[in-house]
Amino acid sequence: MGFMNSYCVAFLCIIVLLPALCHGGDYYSSRATYYGSPDCLGTPTGACGFGEYGRTVNDGQVSGVSSLYRGGSGCGACYQVRCTIPEHCTEEGTKVVVTDYGEGDKTDFVLSTAAYGRLARPYMAEHLFAYGVVDVEFKRIPCKYSYNLLFLVQAHSRYPGYLALVPLYQPGAYDITAIEVWQEDCKQWRPMRRPSGAVFDMTDPPLGALTLRFQGTVYGYGDSNFWVQLTNVIPSEWKAGYTYDTGISA
Structure with missing residues (x-):
């Protein structure tokens, strides 16, 4: 997945700049x-x-x-x-x-x-x-918290066959409009479904630690979109009701 690392610096720069752009x-x-x-x-x-x-x-x-x-x-x-x-x-x-x-x-x-x-x-x-x-x-x-962006594994998730995630303490002034999971064996991104509200879910997620990317959308600036990759952000034996830290803050 070396090709994905080139995105990270640019994406994190966007995250840092968003509060200034949208304030x-x-x-x-x-x-x-x-x-x-x-x-x-x-x-x-x-x-x-x-x-x-x-x-x-x-x-x-x-x-x-x-x-x-x-x-x-x-x-x-x-x-x-x-x-x-x-x-x-x-x-x-x-x-x-x-x-x-x-x-x-x-x-x-x-x-x-x-x-x-x-x-x-x-x-x-x-x-x-x-x-x-x-x-x-x-x-x-912009939202500003003393916490990093977290992903909550919803209580009705069932390891390993069904995963539902909810982003908490979302920083900045963008909307999370999509989440995708990297499928290593197929070398492709699999989109998660949004069944309701801020909930994103997936049946049969890949085994092992999960690499995600989310799409942020900034409204009022040409409705611009960007992607942020989070490598191994969800551990291999994730648990329902637990939260996992992305390291992204306002």
């Missing part, structure tokens, strides 16, 4: 509402398939989205969202991570209670909750 930009107008939960955080049953991560990531400041869901490829994206009522809303608003699909009254965002409350100035949150739906402005921003 800033124009705000877009939309509307936002919220959903309730007992602890004001996210939900572990969201459409992205994140499980408990989808409940607690970003301190529970998460959102379901409608058009921004993009068939699941929008899962894990980060947005700056601010409401447009000066007397009630802060100028910066809040940063949210997409963990679910959700539709409201002509809304792009269905925010967790924690995220919706962060839109408000001090002592003004009750006014926003009384509105139920508010006009907002939003823009895509």
Whole structure:
């Protein structure tokens, strides 16, 4: 697989540059509402398939989205969202991570209670909750975590015949739109299927440590695509429920 090593430096450079390329930009107008939960955080049953991560990531400041869901490829994206009522809303608003699909009254965002409350100035949150739906402005921003990008082997994976992966702590401002696995005996890349949300799966994956590559798509810059290769990122005896570190960070 020597031919693949030539890609790595260029791909990692792209990863480093993406936050700089995608930071800033124009705000877009939309509307936002919220959903309730007992602890004001996210939900572990969201459409992205994140499980408990989808409940607690970003301190529970998460959102379901409608058009921004993009068939699941929008899962894990980060947005700056601010409401447009000066007397009630802060100028910066809040940063949210997409963990679910959700539709409201002509809304792009269905925010967790924690995220919706962060839109408000001090002592003004009750006014926003009384509105139920508010006009907002939003823009895509790079995700930044204290963790590297991880791949979670979903709990219903069954070694060695069925593998389902979910990317967690996705850095930068790109969508993961495809994942492929290197099949050494055939000297070819095998695409994984996206059955739902951020979940990618495959029956009869190759034996041994798995080399993956994922396609990142950057929207707003000619919808440019790039590939990042991760050699032996999943160990030969992978286990359901475990996460594996890619070494890629924001």
